[in-house]
Amino acid sequence: MDSRDCRQPPGLLRPVIDRNRCEGKGDCVEVCPYGVFSVGTLPTDRRKELNLFGKLRGYAHGWQQAFTPNADVCRGCGHCVKACPERAITLVRHGHNGRHDASIAAD
């Protein structure tokens, strides 16, 4: 993906992952020019945060989900939002929790 499309200064926006939708397919890892994402296993203690649909989804996909270890370098290009087949990613202003909780936003 062409990083010239990412014109926001780093840190202004950050991706938030909807844990009830993510299936850990990794499209976000592939398209992000800045390495914001990784895919890993959702910890056991966080699975109880999911709704029934999210739990069924998580179980079916081995609890693999996307995480944002490098969210602070996000440039807000939106490639990840477009690439996610589950529409699980939202860009929010840094410090704003959007419709997701802070612990999810900080992962």
Ligand code: SF4
């Ligand atoms: S908007 Fe998505 S693809 Fe673009 S820099 Fe941020 S995390 Fe990466």
